[in-house]
Amino acid sequence: MQKTIKDKIPVTVLTGFLGSGKTTLLNYILRENHGMKIAVIENEFGEIGIDGGLVVGSTEEIFEMTNGCVCCVAEARDDLLRVIRQLLDRPERLDHIIIETSGLADPYPIAQTFFLDDPIRDETNLDGVIALVDVKHVLRHLDDSQIEAHDNQAVDQIVCADRIVLNKVDLAFEDEIAAVSARVASLNETAEQVRSSFAQIDLKKILGLAAFDQSRKIAAEVDDSHDHHHHQAPWLGDASHDHDASVGSVGIELPGHMNPAAMQAWVQEMRAQNLDNLFRMKGIFSVKDDDYCYVLHGVHNEIEFRPNHPWANETRCNKMIFIGRNLDRTALQARLAECLAAA
Structure with a gap:
């Protein structure tokens, strides 16, 4: 019998442009007393993984792939599939998997992983794509003509998101935040926006999205x-x-x-x-x-x-x-x- 959403392990893709606060949010998630067994898959852009050293000590597993961005290097995409299969083979069932993408990653190929005709599809469910937005600096990335001439990852990340976290609101004035919020809404009307400082947010607003009344x-x-x-x-x-x-x-x-x-x-x-x-x-x-x-x-x-x-x-x-x-x-x-x- 085909598994329903309740039988599958939820997967959250955490995306956001460089410096938006993804690792800070990840630390916050791993520190919270939520009672869940979470596995984290990290994707660090470049030859040396840095973010794994920034993650606070915890009992969670950190998978750090340093051979390139999972969404644009074939080896790294294979790496992602391999790690997920390893997680699914564990005797102790996980409650959640979080994939933290590089700040330069297009989240689409990562999200597509969970629609493949593969055991991954049978055992996992894409719970949601969470995009972090640095309200102080995001407009300069969205309006970067050099990036836009090719493919603006900051735009792709917002468009793909199921929920958008307006982060670093403590660094911006209310009119700046309102301008960013309106611009983000013009790119993605359907994603709910939530605000945060230091990426601290009610986890119910970013995990378990598929458990909501769809x-x-x-x-x-x-x-x-x-x-x-x-x-x-x-x-x-x-x-x-x-x-x-x-x-x-x-x-x-x-x-x-x-x-x-x-x-x-x-x-x-x-x-x-x-x-x-x-x-x-x-x-x-x-x-x-x-x-x-x-x-x-x-x-x-x-x-x-x-x-x-x-x-x-x-x-x-x-x-x-x-x-x-x-x-x-x-x-x-x-x-x-x-x-x-x-x-």
Whole structure:
């Protein structure tokens, strides 16, 4: 029988640009008396791993890979897979796995690891991507024309996130924080923002995200994304620098129940397409003649559709959100509607 989300080990990907406070947050997580057995996989950019020496003493395991960034060097990606498999083979079951990425890492390939047709997919669940943002300095990275001419990792990290931590608020004035918050929201409308100083934050806000009532969460995201239009942020003045207003979200809600065969066929169809501009997909569905709530998660072409938990007393619904660039709401809704089961 296929495992549900409750049977799998949750995995959190911790991302954020250089100096955003990831290691500080990791130290905070490892110090907290949360009663969980956590394994940490570190990815340090460069030949010598530094962050492992900064992590406070604890009983947790620190896996530090110094042969390059896991998302852009094949050996390092293999390293990540190897370490995760080792963790899954341990006799003592882990409660959580945290992957701390390099500040120069694109989190997409790391997130895609947990959609592979592999024992990793069967034993783990991507709990969430957490992005830390240095409110004092992030705007200069987001507006770096040299980085933007290639691929701005600071933007990628924010767009990919399920939750965004505005860190170092003690170093900024309220108007600066508000400006950063608005700019971050323009890149990722659906991710909740939380504030912190010294990366100290209620762990319930960053761990166990998949344990939340997903129907409420996705419903809120779908409602917020309806008829959304991008406006130039007020602090940009007369637009001396052009920002990417093409990134946005599309929320879709359908009545009735879904045809599981049609949904699987659509997933296969999507996997075969070029989805470079479709960053994330998240949805919950009521499948005809099935008591389980089904979830759909996707990062570019890596997509999975599976049963998640019994509906029980929850109201059945079909809600989907797409996050990406230049999305065609009409086409996406029409294609998804084709997967509805006959009444």
